[in-house]
Amino acid sequence: MTDFRLEQIVGxxxxxxxxxxxxVVLAGGVWYLAAEGGSxxxxxxxxxxxxxxxxxxGLSPALATIQIGLLLLIATPVARVVFSMVAFGLERDRVYVxxxxxxxxxxxxxxxxxx
Amino acid sequence: MxxxxxxxxxxxxxxxxxxxxxxTGLGGGVVVTPVLTLLLGVDMHYAMGASLVSxxxxxxxxxxxxxxxxxxxxxxxxxxxxxxTAGAVVGAHLTSTVPVPVLAIVFGAVLLYSAxxxxxxxxxxxxxxxxxxxxxxxxxxxxxxxTGVVAYQVTRVKAGxxxxxxxxxxxxLLGIGSGAMKVVAMDQVMRIPFKVxxxxxxxxxxxxxxxxxxxxxxxxxxxxxxxxxxMLGVLGGSxxxxxxxxxxxxxxLRRLFAVVIAIMAVEMVYSGVSxxxx
Numbered sequence: 001m002t003d004f005r006l007e008q009i010v011g012x013x014x015x016x017x018x019x020x021x022x023x024v025v026l027a028g029g030v031w032y033l034a035a036e037g038g039s040x041x042x043x044x045x046x047x048x049x050x051x052x053x054x055x056x057x058g059l060s061p062a063l064a065t066i067q068i069g070l071l072l073l074i075a076t077p078v079a080r081v082v083f084s085m086v087a088f089g090l091e092r093d094r095v096y097v098x099x100x101x102x103x104x105x106x107x108x109x110x111x112x113x114x115x
Numbered sequence: 116m117x118x119x120x121x122x123x124x125x126x127x128x129x130x131x132x133x134x135x136x137x138x139t140g141l142g143g144g145v146v147v148t149p150v151l152t153l154l155l156g157v158d159m160h161y162a163m164g165a166s167l168v169s170x171x172x173x174x175x176x177x178x179x180x181x182x183x184x185x186x187x188x189x190x191x192x193x194x195x196x197x198x199x200t201a202g203a204v205v206g207a208h209l210t211s212t213v214p215v216p217v218l219a220i221v222f223g224a225v226l227l228y229s230a231x232x233x234x235x236x237x238x239x240x241x242x243x244x245x246x247x248x249x250x251x252x253x254x255x256x257x258x259x260x261x262t263g264v265v266a267y268q269v270t271r272v273k274a275g276x277x278x279x280x281x282x283x284x285x286x287x288l289l290g291i292g293s294g295a296m297k298v299v300a301m302d303q304v305m306r307i308p309f310k311v312x313x314x315x316x317x318x319x320x321x322x323x324x325x326x327x328x329x330x331x332x333x334x335x336x337x338x339x340x341x342x343x344x345x346m347l348g349v350l351g352g353s354x355x356x357x358x359x360x361x362x363x364x365x366x367x368l369r370r371l372f373a374v375v376i377a378i379m380a381v382e383m384v385y386s387g388v389s390x391x392x393x
Contacts, residue, residue, distance in 0.1 A: 007189070011182035018176045022350060029122075029343040037119030041340075046158045048335025055332045059339065066339035070168055070346070074328045076175040077321035084193060095252070099193050103322070106200040110207070110329035 010083045014076050021073035028065030035062050053112070078107055122344045125155065129348025133173065136349075137356030139369040140313075141233050141376070142294050144170040145226065147345060149379040152219075152392065157341065159215045159392060163290030164336030167324050169349035170292040174321030176350060177357065187314035188256045188307060191269065195279045196319055199297070200326035202283025207330035209288055219387030222289050226380035229295045230373045248272045249305075258311050267308050275305035287327040290336075292320040 051057065055071070056064040085100040116124075132146045144166050151162035181187060210218070245268035249255055254269040278300035286293040294316050301312035331337050386392045 007182045007187075008179075011179035014175045014178040018172060018350070022172070022347060025343055025346060028339070029347065032340060032343065033119050033122060036340075037117060037122070039118050041116055041118045041121040043121075043157045043161050043338065043341050046160050046335075048160065048338075051333060051335045055337075063339045066343045067337075070337060070339060070342055073168065073171055073175070073346070074325050074332075077171060077325040080175070080178070080318070081193075081196075081322055084189060087189075093253075096190060096193060099197065103193060103196045103200055106197070106204060107322070107326055107329075110200075110204050110326045112329070 006083075006087050010080060013083075014080055017076040017079065018073065021069050021076070024069030024072060025066050026069075028062055028067075028069055031065060032060075032062035036060065074111075078104075078111070081107065118340065121155075122340075125151070125341065126344035126348040128154075129169065129345045130352035130355075133169070133349035133352025133354075134356040135352075135368070135372050137173070137353035138359055139233070139372045141229065141369070141372060142170075142173075142292055144173070144291050144349065145229060146376060146379065147349065148222065148290065149226065149383050151341075151345075153379065153382050153386065159218060160210065160334070160336045161338045161341050163210070163218075164331050164338060165342040165345035167290035167327055167331055168337060168342045168346050170290075170324045171321050171328070172346050172350040173353045174292065174317055174324070176354065177317055178321075180357065181314040181317050184310075184314065186258050186311045187318055188254070188311050189315075189318075190252065191254045191256075191301070191305070191307060192315045192318050194252060194254070194272075195276060195297075195300075196322050198276045198279035199283030199286065199319055199323040202280040202285075203287035203323050203326040204330065206284040206287025206289075207327040209284075210331075210336070211334055213288070215392055216387040216390065218289065219383050219392045221285075223380045223383035223385075223387065225285060225289060225291070225293070226376050226383060230377040230380060232295050232299070233369060233373045233376075244268075244270065246270045246272050256311065258308060265308070267311070268306070270306045271304050275300045278304055283323050283326070286320075286323050287330075290327065290331070292324060294320055 056067050088096040128150050136142045147166040148162045151157040152159055249269035249272050257264045257266040282293045282296040297316040298312045301307040302309050
């Protein structure tokens with residue numbers, strides 16, 4: 001399999017991932033608006049605070065569904081890096097497998113930080 | 116305003132931002148935060164979280180189109196991602212300590228830069244000797260040109276890596292893709308051909324944003340109720356804009372959009388200085 005072919009497959013997989021994520025967000029959004037659409041929005045002041053993995057606690061079921069869609073979306077570029085690592089591995093390019101592992105470690109630190 | 120009508124307004128402006136961003140090549144994410152904060156009064160951190168999510172959506176959504184053209188330099192992208200993701204993690208951590216007015220002022224400065232960047236032609240590049248480091252790291256590449264395969268040599272790898280760290284830091288600090296800066300680092304500093312630079316930058320933007328996303332989630336900046344209309348709007352708008360790309364004459368539109376960005380930049384700095392944003 002050529003590099004180009006592999007990249008094409010990865011590109012299509014990413015698009016599928018985005019479509020799936022958007023569908024989950026949309027479904028959650030429709031649910032959210034149907035259930036809570038009549039309440040008054042309050043995005044003007046920050047009510048956040050620390051939230052640990054899987055980042056859905058304290059959310060209504062509709063908002064949690066949206067959040068899961070967003071997590072799927074965030075996973076797409078991470079998946080791309082994993083695919084690249086596999087591709088470099090197939091080419092037996094140790095230097096770039098190492099470089100990709102460093103990128104994955106940084107991503108893992110960010111995403112798993114809340115453990 | 117009720118959640119339903121507010122979500123409708125946010126989705127409309129996000130779709131417009133995504134549409135214009137894709138059509139003009141300036142990126143939609145960069146105007147989402149100023150519109151949400153200045154026009155709709157949304158909290159800065161929530162706006163940054165929603166913008167960051169939309170950046171990932173447009174980057175991954177456009178990946179297949181860029182791959183089809185066969186331009187991106189995967190090795191250069193991966194190497195430079197060490198710089199952008201590390202910078203992004205630091206920037207994302209800083210968001211909780213840097214006061215919001217300072218964030219607004221930095222955001223305004225970055226907006227002004229991207230408006231200026233889009234109005235000026237990049238200077239012509241003189242020939243430069245290749246970098247032995249680029250040779251060792253197999254960064255030199257080739258891309259399909261109109262008259263056959265064009266080979267290119269990559270220069271100043273360390274300088275490009277340094278600039279990418281800054282691009283990542285700004286991306287994490289403000290919740291934007293910082294695509295313009297990434298392209299400058301590759302095209303102007305490392306002498307990677309423009310088309311290869313833009314394709315590689317698109318790939319890197321999503322990964323850089325993902326590096327900030329974990330920390331944003333932990334801080335609670337990503338409010339699903341707000342991120343929902345922003346992500347769906349920007350994604351839908353940018354897909355429509357990309358479809359029109361090449362068919363529409365964008366010179367005038369590009370100038371106009373740059374002027375809009377510049378006005379928002381000034382507003383952003385003003386509200387930061389005057390204490391209008393807390």
